[in-house]
Amino acid sequence: MTDNVVSMSVTTLPSRRLVQRQPSWFARLLDYKPFLIVICLAPAVGLLTVFLTYPLGLGVWLAFTDATIGRRGVFVGLENFQYLLTDPLWWGAVFYSTLYTAIATFGKFALGFWLALLLNNHFPFKSVIRAIVLLPWIVPTVLSALAFWWIYDPQFSIISYLLVDVLHLRATNIDFLGSPWPARFSLIAANIWRGIPFVAISLLAGLQTISPSLYEAAMLDGATNWQRFRYITFPMMMPILAIVMTFSIIFTFTDFQLVYAITRGGPINSTHLLATLAFQRGIAGGELGEGAAIAVSMVPFLVFATLFSYFGLARRKWQQGEAND
Amino acid sequence: MTSEITRRDVLTLGASAVALAATGAKPAHADINAADVAAPSLPIEKGASLRMLRPVRFVQPDEDVFRANAKRFTEKTGVEVKVDFVGWEDISQQTAVTANSGAGPDIIIGFSDAPHIYVDKLIELSDIADYLDKRYGGWLPLALRYGRKNKSNVWIGLPFGASSGPLVYRKSIIQAAGYDKVPDDHAGFLALCQKLKAAGKPAGFALGNAVGDGNGFASWLLWSHNASLLDEEGNVIINSKETVTALKYLKELYPTFIAGTTSWNDVSNNRAYSAQDISLTANGVSLYFSLKNDPATKAIADDTEHQLIPKGLAPISPMAGLTLNAMVFKHSPYPNAAKAFLQFMLEKEQYEPWLNANSGYWAQPLAAYADAAVWSGDPKVKIFKDTMKSTYYNGYKGPISTATGAVNADYVLVQMCASVATDAATPEAAAAEAERRAKRYFRR
Numbered sequence: 001m002t003d004n005v006v007s008m009s010v011t012t013l014p015s016r017r018l019v020q021r022q023p024s025w026f027a028r029l030l031d032y033k034p035f036l037i038v039i040c041l042a043p044a045v046g047l048l049t050v051f052l053t054y055p056l057g058l059g060v061w062l063a064f065t066d067a068t069i070g071r072r073g074v075f076v077g078l079e080n081f082q083y084l085l086t087d088p089l090w091w092g093a094v095f096y097s098t099l100y101t102a103i104a105t106f107g108k109f110a111l112g113f114w115l116a117l118l119l120n121n122h123f124p125f126k127s128v129i130r131a132i133v134l135l136p137w138i139v140p141t142v143l144s145a146l147a148f149w150w151i152y153d154p155q156f157s158i159i160s161y162l163l164v165d166v167l168h169l170r171a172t173n174i175d176f177l178g179s180p181w182p183a184r185f186s187l188i189a190a191n192i193w194r195g196i197p198f199v200a201i202s203l204l205a206g207l208q209t210i211s212p213s214l215y216e217a218a219m220l221d222g223a224t225n226w227q228r229f230r231y232i233t234f235p236m237m238m239p240i241l242a243i244v245m246t247f248s249i250i251f252t253f254t255d256f257q258l259v260y261a262i263t264r265g266g267p268i269n270s271t272h273l274l275a276t277l278a279f280q281r282g283i284a285g286g287e288l289g290e291g292a293a294i295a296v297s298m299v300p301f302l303v304f305a306t307l308f309s310y311f312g313l314a315r316r317k318w319q320q321g322e323a324n325d
Numbered sequence: 326m327t328s329e330i331t332r333r334d335v336l337t338l339g340a341s342a343v344a345l346a347a348t349g350a351k352p353a354h355a356d357i358n359a360a361d362v363a364a365p366s367l368p369i370e371k372g373a374s375l376r377m378l379r380p381v382r383f384v385q386p387d388e389d390v391f392r393a394n395a396k397r398f399t400e401k402t403g404v405e406v407k408v409d410f411v412g413w414e415d416i417s418q419q420t421a422v423t424a425n426s427g428a429g430p431d432i433i434i435g436f437s438d439a440p441h442i443y444v445d446k447l448i449e450l451s452d453i454a455d456y457l458d459k460r461y462g463g464w465l466p467l468a469l470r471y472g473r474k475n476k477s478n479v480w481i482g483l484p485f486g487a488s489s490g491p492l493v494y495r496k497s498i499i500q501a502a503g504y505d506k507v508p509d510d511h512a513g514f515l516a517l518c519q520k521l522k523a524a525g526k527p528a529g530f531a532l533g534n535a536v537g538d539g540n541g542f543a544s545w546l547l548w549s550h551n552a553s554l555l556d557e558e559g560n561v562i563i564n565s566k567e568t569v570t571a572l573k574y575l576k577e578l579y580p581t582f583i584a585g586t587t588s589w590n591d592v593s594n595n596r597a598y599s600a601q602d603i604s605l606t607a608n609g610v611s612l613y614f615s616l617k618n619d620p621a622t623k624a625i626a627d628d629t630e631h632q633l634i635p636k637g638l639a640p641i642s643p644m645a646g647l648t649l650n651a652m653v654f655k656h657s658p659y660p661n662a663a664k665a666f667l668q669f670m671l672e673k674e675q676y677e678p679w680l681n682a683n684s685g686y687w688a689q690p691l692a693a694y695a696d697a698a699v700w701s702g703d704p705k706v707k708i709f710k711d712t713m714k715s716t717y718y719n720g721y722k723g724p725i726s727t728a729t730g731a732v733n734a735d736y737v738l739v740q741m742c743a744s745v746a747t748d749a750a751t752p753e754a755a756a757a758e759a760e761r762r763a764k765r766y767f768r769r
Contacts, residue, residue, distance in 0.1 A: 083765065
């Protein structure tokens with residue numbers, strides 16, 4: 001026994017010494033909270049700085065210079081913005097961006113909400129169909145834009161072909177993109193087609209969070225279909241509508257690919273959005289400063305649209321338990 | 326007027342190159358007259374190696390022959406040359422980065438105006454240009470314009486070739502309308518277009534945002550009425566009575582076009598012509614080759630003719646070729662090697678096979694190469710031979726600058742034409758608007 005005790009004390013001695021030893025400077029450093037915070041944040045901050053803050057800052061800075069591709073600019077203050085205010089093309093782009101966003105967002109929400117309500121019912125192959133509905137959103141925009149480009153082609157449009165050669169309803173092809181107003185609405189239609197799945201699936205997710213007991217209670221009270229929609233579904237969906245609409249407005253207002261791939265802003269600049277005009281001036285035209293100024297000029301519109309949809313739709317007093325006046 | 330490359334085009338020509346290589350047959354060569362002139366002394370730097378960028382090929386043999394030529398230079402001088410082929414859309418941005426950062430390739434073959442934009446970053450090429458000038462019968466007008474600094478004899482670029490878009494038409498349809506060729510005057514051209522419209526096979530010229538075809542048509546309209554964007558000093562003179570006359574003519578001409586040309590881009594006219602919807606347009610040689618190489622459209626190719634675009638009031642058929650323009654950067658540690666390389670590539674042993682390999686997509690900048698074998702092949706391609714004899718260029722008739730390219734890229738002239746054609750603006754208002762937009766680009 002004693003032997004044993006002795007041997008044990010001998011064997012445990014080194015390990016006890018290890019425990020008592022001071023932790024290394026490195027371990028202590030890792031235990032130091034401010035250091036840990038810095039270390040853990042550094043990659044994220046680095047990435048954000050390099051890939052977000054720097055380009056954004058550079059873009060804003062360029063807007064105040066007369067830089068061109070191939071030449072460093074000098075600071076010119078608000079000259080670019082002053083010029084834009086006198087430029088009918090910029091005003092045209094502001095007009096069309098607003099119109100495009102307004103009509104396309106309305107269309108996407110009307111049709112998307114409707115689609116969400118339909119998909120919320122029980123029917124065979126529900127999951128498959130829900131997946132298929134997402135397709136327009138999944139397909140790369142440039143691909144769907146090319147498809148629409150063919151659909152709207154002045155000579156080879158499938159719609160014109162059906163109307164003229166198959167159904168003989170018209171004598172001539174439809175000129176979708178050749179004059180301003182048809183071109184504008186053709187692009188809006190393409191944007192709505194592309195945006196519906198995002199709205200529908202997001203709203204479907206929202207619909208499924210509404211407790212069925214609310215509908216059961218309403219049915220017991222004898223509420224009609226419309227009343228159930230108006231007084232249960234719609235108010236319960238308000239918060240998610242606000243978020244989805246905010247995103248949708250931002251995506252639509254800053255759209256680029258669809259317009260650039262189908263019309264490049266034509267005919268005669270009638271379908272330029274601010275994003276395509278900024279690219280056209282800044283990269284194709286080489287006037288980096290002016291292009292950046294056009295891009296920066298989108299910011300106030302975006303902030304306004306975001307605040308409007310967010311505060312206009314999301315902040316309802318009933319959500320905080322007060323009366324809805 | 327940029328020509329569009331179709332995949333089929335590339336495939337078939339590529340296949341024929343492979344067949345040539347396989348059978349060991351060599352393409353025909355012509356005797357090029359070369360004067361006996363002493364070449365400039367260019368002692369190649371020790372340990373020199375070169376890197377260069379150039380735009381991607383139209384056809385596979387272009388790249389093959391270019392690489393083979395570069396390899397011969399390496400064998401002869403021991404200088405390694407690394408050639409990178411860059412997409413057409415990217416080459417100007419890459420040139421800008423190279424020029425501004427002072428690093429990267431020693432040589433870039435860019436397009437038309439590039440050396441004029443980066444003139445202070447480039448070395449002078451006058452010695453080899455003068456040598457080539459004397460040896461090969463002189464530089465052609467377009468090469469002189471794009472190669473030399475404005476109003477001087479200082480060479481900053483070395484043109485390698487140009488590509489243009491003349492009229493392409495269906496012989497049988499023009500004949501059925503009562504013509505054996507397209508009239509060279511405005512009234513006759515309008516009358517022909519009206520007859521084609523009545524026959525249900527109208528003309529079609531791009532008035533949409535098409536960098537090549539749209540600008541080509543707008544420039545033709547202006548130049549053939551003696552209107553131009555700039556005067557010799559570089560002042561914007563687009564708002565002139567000649568421009569208004571040109572736009573009024575367009576107002577009569579436009580209704581004869583097939584519907585929808587205001588939304589056309591660079592491929593639209595190729596498609597409409599191939600589908601036999603139109604009988605007259607303007608395009609590079611690619612359209613003809615794509616028709617010829619496809620058995621389904623071979624008949625259309627057989628019925629197709631090329632002709633220089635109508636002169637109108639201009640002394641010669643006014644069109645500007647897209648020009649390949651080589652430049653050597655000051656930051657290159659081996660300027661002599663770079664110059665020796667460019668000179669080597671333009672010598673007849675290298676240049677003629679390369680020109681032939683391009684089957685007419687590019688036309689020579691030096692007079693003696695008019696005898697190259699490519700121009701005695703298919704007679705329908707022969708018309709492209711004189712592309713660089715044109716005295717018209719983008720930004721005619723002012724000095725070439727960044728702004729001339731920007732005005733094209735921003736479709737200022739195309740949109741001026743389109744707005745008049747579609748009655749969105751009066752000719753006077755459209756010309757004034759074009760002046761406003763152009764002046765913005767030319768403000769410095």
